[in-house]
Amino acid sequence: MNPRTLFDKLWERHVITESADGTALLYIDRHFLHEVLSPQAFEGLRLTGRKVWRPETSLATADHNVPTTARKLGIADPMARAQVEQLARNCVDFSITEFGLDDQRQGIIHVIGPEQGATLPGMSVVAGDSHTCTHGAFAALAFGIGTSDVEHVLATQSLSMKRMKPMQVRVDGQLARGVTAKDLILSLIGTIGTSGGIGYAIEFQGSTIQALSMEGRMTLCNMAIEAGARVGLIAADETTIDYLRGRPYVPRGAQWDRAVEYWRTLKSDDDASFDRSIVIDASHVQPMVTWGTSPEMVVPVDGCVPDPGQEPNESKRNGMVQALSYMDLRPGTLIAQIPLDKVFIGSCTNSRIGDLRAAAAIVRGGRVAASIRQALVVPGSGLVKAEAEAEGLDQVFVEAGFEWREPGCSMCLGMNDDRLNAGERCASTSNRNFEGRQGAGGRTHLVSPAMAAAAALAGRFVNIAHL
Amino acid sequence: MLAFTQVDSLVAPLDRPNIDTDAIIPKQFLKSIKRTGFGPNLFDEWRYLDAGLPGQDCAQRPRNLQFSLNQPRYGGAQILLAAENFGCGSSREHAAWALLEFGFRALIAPSFGDIFYGNCFKNGLLPVVLNAGIVSRLFAAVAATPGYRLRVDLTKQTVTTPSGEAIAFDVDPGNKSRLLDGIDEIGLTLASAAQIRYYEARRRELEPWLFTS
Numbered sequence: 001m002n003p004r005t006l007f008d009k010l011w012e013r014h015v016i017t018e019s020a021d022g023t024a025l026l027y028i029d030r031h032f033l034h035e036v037l038s039p040q041a042f043e044g045l046r047l048t049g050r051k052v053w054r055p056e057t058s059l060a061t062a063d064h065n066v067p068t069t070a071r072k073l074g075i076a077d078p079m080a081r082a083q084v085e086q087l088a089r090n091c092v093d094f095s096i097t098e099f100g101l102d103d104q105r106q107g108i109i110h111v112i113g114p115e116q117g118a119t120l121p122g123m124s125v126v127a128g129d130s131h132t133c134t135h136g137a138f139a140a141l142a143f144g145i146g147t148s149d150v151e152h153v154l155a156t157q158s159l160s161m162k163r164m165k166p167m168q169v170r171v172d173g174q175l176a177r178g179v180t181a182k183d184l185i186l187s188l189i190g191t192i193g194t195s196g197g198i199g200y201a202i203e204f205q206g207s208t209i210q211a212l213s214m215e216g217r218m219t220l221c222n223m224a225i226e227a228g229a230r231v232g233l234i235a236a237d238e239t240t241i242d243y244l245r246g247r248p249y250v251p252r253g254a255q256w257d258r259a260v261e262y263w264r265t266l267k268s269d270d271d272a273s274f275d276r277s278i279v280i281d282a283s284h285v286q287p288m289v290t291w292g293t294s295p296e297m298v299v300p301v302d303g304c305v306p307d308p309g310q311e312p313n314e315s316k317r318n319g320m321v322q323a324l325s326y327m328d329l330r331p332g333t334l335i336a337q338i339p340l341d342k343v344f345i346g347s348c349t350n351s352r353i354g355d356l357r358a359a360a361a362i363v364r365g366g367r368v369a370a371s372i373r374q375a376l377v378v379p380g381s382g383l384v385k386a387e388a389e390a391e392g393l394d395q396v397f398v399e400a401g402f403e404w405r406e407p408g409c410s411m412c413l414g415m416n417d418d419r420l421n422a423g424e425r426c427a428s429t430s431n432r433n434f435e436g437r438q439g440a441g442g443r444t445h446l447v448s449p450a451m452a453a454a455a456a457l458a459g460r461f462v463n464i465a466h467l
Numbered sequence: 468m469l470a471f472t473q474v475d476s477l478v479a480p481l482d483r484p485n486i487d488t489d490a491i492i493p494k495q496f497l498k499s500i501k502r503t504g505f506g507p508n509l510f511d512e513w514r515y516l517d518a519g520l521p522g523q524d525c526a527q528r529p530r531n532l533q534f535s536l537n538q539p540r541y542g543g544a545q546i547l548l549a550a551e552n553f554g555c556g557s558s559r560e561h562a563a564w565a566l567l568e569f570g571f572r573a574l575i576a577p578s579f580g581d582i583f584y585g586n587c588f589k590n591g592l593l594p595v596v597l598n599a600g601i602v603s604r605l606f607a608a609v610a611a612t613p614g615y616r617l618r619v620d621l622t623k624q625t626v627t628t629p630s631g632e633a634i635a636f637d638v639d640p641g642n643k644s645r646l647l648d649g650i651d652e653i654g655l656t657l658a659s660a661a662q663i664r665y666y667e668a669r670r671r672e673l674e675p676w677l678f679t680s
Binding site for chain 2 (some may be wrong): 048050077128160162171296422431441446
């Protein structure tokens with residue numbers, strides 16, 4: 001057989017039928033649902049009298065629209081409450097497991113799926129959320145879909161998809177002190193641009209990737225979509241298997257052994273060819289900070305805001321001018337001189353226990369700067385929150401002046417009450433610095449958890465490699 | 468689903484790269500559990516000068532007259548001319564719903580966000596990819612010519628300019644036929660239910676641990 005990439009193996013394994021133009025009907029093994037992109041899909045099923053094909057493959061929770069404070073009081077916003085209640089009703093009516101707001105397993109779908117072992121190597125995984133690419137860290141074919149496709153998967157356990165092209169991002173060498181998976185992915189996006197991965201499935205390879213924890217790998221794959229790629233992938237290895245062992249949804253006994261044997265084959269063959277390859281020397285990657293309104297607008301923390309005058313492409317130049325105006329920044333300003341108003345540590349990119357530990361290590365014994373109006377820590381799930389509390393991390397944050405919250409998407413997209421006011425500037429561990437993303441008129445700088453923590457204490461960005 | 472064959476219309480320009488679905492329809496409007504009602508809030512933060520909230524009477528809100536879609540010369544345009552990576556970001560299908568409800572039937576850009584591109588086809592909105600050089604020429608023509616129109620023909624896979632120049636575009640045959648006929652994709656897939664069941668039985672043997680819960 002011809003050498004195949006990991007993507008080829010996963011794709012071909014899930015093809016039910018295929019047409020000559022490369023469009024396939026793919027079988028879907030796991031479907032995560034949340035309250036925002038699913039109500040119209042369930043409504044569609046009701047209107048057509050259709051059933052859910054295999055309800056046991058779906059797992060639902062409310063994450064986008066939930067309060068992160070005073071949860072016992074319920075949801076004050078009537079629209080948000082109606083949407084969360086609708087999800088609960090839909091899950092009952094269609095026999096789907098839901099982790100409710102009072103369940104410790106509730107959290108961001110891309111945190112709780114892996115945490116429960118509900119994401120396994122070799123699976124096809126979908127959700128009505130673009131950051132479903134996170135699950136590719138487990139050598140699963142995982143991608144985000146819209147509401148029509150959510151309904152299609154519920155009704156047919158399948159999706160019609162055009163085959164993507166495999167892209168290799170090879171990273172070798174040691175990441176410097178203070179440089180994380182977040183900096184690596186921001187650096188890649190800065191290099192290939194937010195449209196660089198359109199039509200591709202990116203596989204991250206190399207010694208640097210092998211050395212990352214599963215959490216770091218999830219951070220990396222999470223932001224593949226920010227490079228334009230719907231799929232991010234990493235081969236399964238001992239780190240993957242060790243992470244999964246013993247989690248609630250993983251197979252047991254002989255089934256586990258048989259599964260592990262198959263999972264070990266989930267890597268690209270040595271001579272497999274990719275449609276595009278990028279090579280990164282990990283030792284050159286620096287702590288990164290975005291300056292604009294697209295994740296590709298990113299520079300090292302020691303750098304300065306770029307000058308649109310130097311950009312030859314007119315459309316890009318216009319985009320830069322608009323971004324600088326929105327961000328209220330001038331070309332040449334040192335990143336380390338940008339004063340901040342808020343700090344957000346959380347989101348499906350960076351809200352796992354390792355992220356919280358990295359932030360707490362910087363915060364320990366310090367104080368949030370007086371100029372910072374709000375510093376939030378929002379754990380990715382109830383279980384992450386409990387684990388952090390058992391380690392005393394909540395105390396580290398609270399004593400320094402951070403607010404310690406209940407799990408959810410929170411200020412990553414500001415659907416609940418956690419948001420930026422117009423003109424406020426935030427160091428955020430989330431994934432999107434789009435205009436208005438964290439609140440209308442709000443200004444977002446994307447960074448790693450350690451950088452966000454250091455920025456909270458200093459009131460501005462600092463090079464954490466020098467701390 | 469709404470079928471699409473062709474549209475002959477005024478063209479509205481939006482020349483800015485990487486317009487994300489958050490900009491197309493901001494998050495506060497995603498609390499709705501309906502498929503409709505998003506049109507008045509399309510590009511809300513750019514179209515209006517005040518803060519947008521669900522349930523407002525948008526007819527009474529102050530408009531940003533600098534924004535192209537608010538300019539009378541582009542009123543009633545059914546074709547949106549956009550820049551690179553239009554519709555990137557969040558998978559919210561509300562973006563496609565809002566564009567359709569506003570009145571757009573076809574979008575032209577050098578590239579689209581992958582998920583958004585797929586969502587358009589599920590809703591009768593045709594995304595057309597043309598190379599960056601052609602798109603840039605069309606932007607110049609739209610700016611220079613009040614009343615500039617294009618004809619987008621899905622059957623022939625062409626965009627025709629007022630001078631009669633027909634520019635060809637690619638579209639996947641499956642997407643094309645479903646859009647031309649306005650076919651319900653789920654109904655189409657369920658016609659292959661036997662093949663799904665056959666595959667499923669085989670999968671159960673290969674990876675039985677996926678069928679034990």
